[in-house]
Amino acid sequence: MAEELLSFRAFQGSCPAGYGYGGELRGLREREFPRLRGITYLDHAGSTLFPESLLKAFTDDLRNNVYGNPHSQNISSKLTYDTIEHVRYRILQHFHTTSEDYTVIFTSGCTAALKLVAEVFPWVPEGTEQLSSRFCYLTDSHTSVVGMRGITASMNVLSVPVKPKDKLLLEKDWLPDEEQNCTTPHLFSYPAQSNFSGTKYPLSWIQDIKSGKLCPVKIPGKWFVLLDAASYVSSSPLDLGVHQADFIPISFYKIFGFPTGLGALLVNNRIAPLLRKTYFGGGTAAAYLAGEDFYFPKKSIAERFEDGTVSFLDIIALKHGFDILEKLTGDRITRRCCSVGRRKTLGYKAFSGGMEKIKQHTFALAHYTYTVLSTLKYANGAPVVRLYNDTDFSNPDVQGPIINFNVLDESGEVIGFSQVEKMASLYNIHVRTGCFCNTGACQMYLGISDEDIQKNLQAGHVCGDDIDLIDGRPTGSVRISFGYMSSFEDAQTFLKFIIATRFSKSDTGIPFQSSATQLTTEPAPDDHSYFNSTDKLSPRTHITDRKHRNNPSETERTVGWQTLESESESIRAALSEVAVPKIKRGGKPITVTNIYLYPIKSCSAFEVTEWPVGNRGLLYDRNWMVVNQNGVCITQKQEPKLCLINPSIDLKQKIMVIQAEGMDPISVSLEENIGKEAVIFESKVCSHRVKTYDCGERTAGWFSTFLGRPCRLIRQSPDRKNDTQHKNTKGLTCATSISLSLVNEAQYLLINAASILQLKEHVSPRLKEPLEIEELIRRFRANIVISAPESFEEEEWAEISIGSLQFQVVGPCTRCQVICIDQQSGERNKEFLQSLSAARGKKTNFGIYLMNQPLCSSFPDILSVGSEVLPMLKENTEIQHPTFNEEKCSG
The missing domain is CATH 3.90.1150.10 (Aspartate Aminotransferase, domain 1)
Structure with missing residues (x-):
């Protein structure tokens, strides 16, 4: 049974020994990772997590010491320089080698280390009298390795991909005697561990390739090996005293979780004199002339290749990283006082310490x-x-x-x-x-x-x-x-x-x-x-026995605009002449049943019966959003309580009233009054950059109190321009650019009540308690709800007109986790998204995105409940593949 299979007893009985660091794991988690409570983090190959004691030790160090630029000669700078050199020693010690064999060159990460190798390796290009070099790489390599071929190509050096299942050649089987002494340098790169599958490729390849026992391609010369160790060293010990690759790039956040943006290239000192470098940055020169082509590099290999000032505070953090890791996973062990030869005598695992336990x-x-x-x-x-x-x-x-x-x-x-x-x-x-x-x-x-x-x-x-x-x-x-x-x-x-x-x-x-x-x-x-x-939902199921009705309360309604009937009729006539043919039906016309706007992104809906529209969509729809202390937008994915905040717009008083249970109401002016005191900055919504301004301390305090976390309310600046202009393919619109508010993808989201009803019939049996139609509608957070006779027929539309307004269908909305949140209580229902997927045949599409095509008219554009909807079919009526991701629902 499942309970037995997933029990700890089954785990102990079926897995190898070595779990839990001798019973210390639970205490480790409670002390160092309390932030993981309720979270299952399974992306350590992307980045592991730092322990709290690492951050504390690092910040205590910075508070108690003064670290200056290591290129200066004062006392604080000397402290920095000496600490950096100590960290280099710790790195070499961690990989079981010494400065006699390897040099540590600090970089911004593993990628920068790989780029450096491609730039400084002593390539022999094609077209010279000497045999040209080859750059070979295993196809099961990170993008940053494959990307090295761009640099080698610019140097006229041929790159050769090697598939993992290709057999490396035995040199003695093909290399002529007269070419045995060829010294043309070639480079072979492979990962110690695949970041895709976790396959560990043999470290024995290093010596076999360097000695000539194995060869990636049939070409004479001297082979050097680049071992991409970024993935491998995050959970396994690497002994460079035994496996002496020529280049080993690493990223430290893979090991410690902090700091990020810091890596290193470990270079075998035997190849270091052969490396070539054309650019020289600050700190690399022993002497040079500004007016003449004269440059003499520093003697130290590390200083020669570390252009500019290294990230010295991050390097200092590494010292604490090594201390904490050894302390958490195993005592500092005897290997520190043992030579490489002594380690080989006693056995490698005896000197692997914490990393062997982690492995x-x-x-x-x-x-x-x-x-x-x-x-x-x-x-x-x-x-x-x-x-x-x-x-x-x-x-x-x-x-x-x-x-x-x-x-x-x-x-x-x-x-x-x-x-x-x-x-x-x-x-x-x-x-x-x-x-x-x-x-x-x-x-x-x-x-x-x-x-x-x-x-x-x-x-x-x-x-x-x-x-x-x-x-x-x-x-x-x-x-x-x-x-x-x-x-x-x-x-x-x-x-x-x-x-x-x-x-x-x-x-x-x-x-x-x-x-x-x-x-x-x-x-x-x-x-x-x-x-x-049989559970898959047909996109054309007909519903005739049920109707959706909704009666918004009078306090939520706003009225006051009318569009001339003659203008509406003329527009409909123009559309019918040039657009794709309308859907023909003899029954009841399609009408708008509900209109919602969401003044504050991810907060509760505000329902209206009529509302003005502009070139960003419904007036004031998603003009505001809540951000955290770093200025990053907060949505219901991170904070479900946002749905309990109820904003409403009072157009007569020109204010937005914000309410929530247990809080006094607060109002925000609709006037876009950006004075000198306003803080203007840029934010991002999905991948779009937007200019916003802060709404002040009073609103920040209100939202922070209700959400229980530091946050602020910001508003989109009135001068925002969208990078992309959306044009009607039928050529009916003015040359007016269409911009977006703080939505993620399009101005409007439309759903069909018939689709809601059909979905309800499939979803309800899978849930503990059936959902009411109103609750379902609110979960999908649409702007426009219509009543069409057929479910999901909206997915076949190319354009629609509503009253005097014309809309282009941008595409389907692929739903995200927000639909799992009850918009009345803020509670999550994990099964809802899966139920939607099951009902729709593994898709999570629901609703369509619309872009408004503004009319060339002096009359205001108004969207009204009860307006007739005239759809135009796609030329190809097959449902298109969705092109929107989970971050692109309206929020």
Whole structure:
């Protein structure tokens, strides 16, 4: 049964030894990571988390000492210089080597270290009398490694990709005797650990390639090795006394979580004299002439390549990072007073200390999680996940604590990674999705061809977005990874999440069982599968027996505008002549039933019966937003209590009244009065940069009190210009530019009451308590609600007119976690998003985005309840693939 499989006893019985640092893990979590309570963080391959004592030790150090620029000669500068040199020693010590063999060059990160190697390596270009160099790299490499080929290409050096399954050549089988002494330098780069799958590639390749035993390509010369260790050293010990690569780039936040923006390049001193450098920055020159081409570098290799002043305070933080890590995971061990030869005699693991314990701890969690995931099957025997791996997770020397996979439905179809990530966030589980800056591995494991990559780009998919499926095929996957503070509860929570979202609560026959040493599967009833093909919601289901009615209270209504009927009729006539043919029907016309605006982004709706519109949408819709102390927009994803804040607009008094239970009402003027005292700054909404101004201390205090966190209310500045002008493809609009308010994607969001009714019939049986229509409407936070005869027919529209207004359909709205929040109570319902996905056949589209096409008219544009809606069909009536991600719903 599931309970037994997910028990700690099953974990202990099925995983290797080494979990928990001898029982110290719980205390470690409580002392150092209290901020993780209620959070399951599984993106340690992206960045691990820093312990609180590291931050405290660092800030105490800065408070108690004066650190000056290390290039000066005063007392504070000398202190900085000496501390930096001590940290270099600690870094070399951590990797079991000394300054006799390696030099530490500080960089801004692993990427900068890789770029430096490409720039300074002694390449021999094509076209010279000497045999030219080659840059070879494993295709299962980070983008930053592959990107080195741009620099080598500019130097006329050929790059050669090597696939992991290609066999490295034996030199003795092909190299002629007369070419044995060729000294042309070549560089081979490979990751010690794949950041995609966690596969650990053999460290023995380093010596085999350098000695000539192995060779990436058939070409004579001298091979050097770049070992990309950024992923590997976050959870495994690396002994450079044994595995002496020539270049080792690292990023320290992968190890300590702090500081970020600091890395290093460890350079083997034997190759250092060969490196070439053309640019020289501050601190690198022993002497130079400003008026003549004369430059003499400093003798120190590190100083020669560290242009400008290094990030010295961050480097000082590293000292505390090493101290804290050793203290948390194991005592400072004997290796400090032992030579490399002595370590080899006594055995490597005896000198691995905390990192060896981290390796065993994180692997135990990965092994267990992988075992359970590979066991999960639907009632029909189909696997729940498709795992992407090269190992069976039985050996920590060949597999790191990274698990990569896609979730499948019971028919074997992939559920998009974006959908999985949205659901995980509802459980406060933090995962990573996409291709993880490793396109080569993504192609290899997911079977994506070079042509597919180019076609996906043409379809609008780029790295980092959440277009997860194109033509039913995945563009990426889901990755979880464990860190030194990860716990069994983290693994258990994740597995429970997979089970809860893939199996019905009534399904007591989840098809697996456990024993003390092995997890096996067993048959399960075939009538309890959670996703049934008959549950998928038809986009054209007709509803005739139910109507949606809504009666907003008089206090929420605003009236006062009328549009001339003759003008409306003439506009409709013009539209009907040039647009795609209207939907033909003989029944009741489509009308607007509700209009909502949201003056403060992510706060409660304000319902009206008539409202003026402008070139940003409904007047005052999302003109304000709440930001945290760093000026970052807060939405209901981070703070569900925002939905309990009720703003309303009083146009006569020209004020916005803000109310919330337990708080005195507060008012904000609608006048855009930006005086000299106003603080104007730039913010970001989704990826759009907006100019805003602060609404003052009084409102900041009100919101901070209610939300229980420091925050402020800011308003969009009146002079904001949108980067993009949206034009009507039918050519009916004025040359008026269309801009956006603080929405994420479009001016308006429209939903259909018939679609709500159809959705309700499918969602309600899956929920503990059925939802009322009004509650459903409020969850989807639309501006316009219409009553169309057919559910989801709005997804086939290209344009619509409402009264005198014309709108272009931008595309479907892909829903995010906000629909899981009850807009009346602020409570989350984790099952709602999944239920929507199940009902709609793995999609979470609901509603369409509209952009208003302003009329060339002196009359004000008014949107009114009861107005007739005239839709125009798309030329191709197939439902298009969504191009909007979860960050692009209206908020």
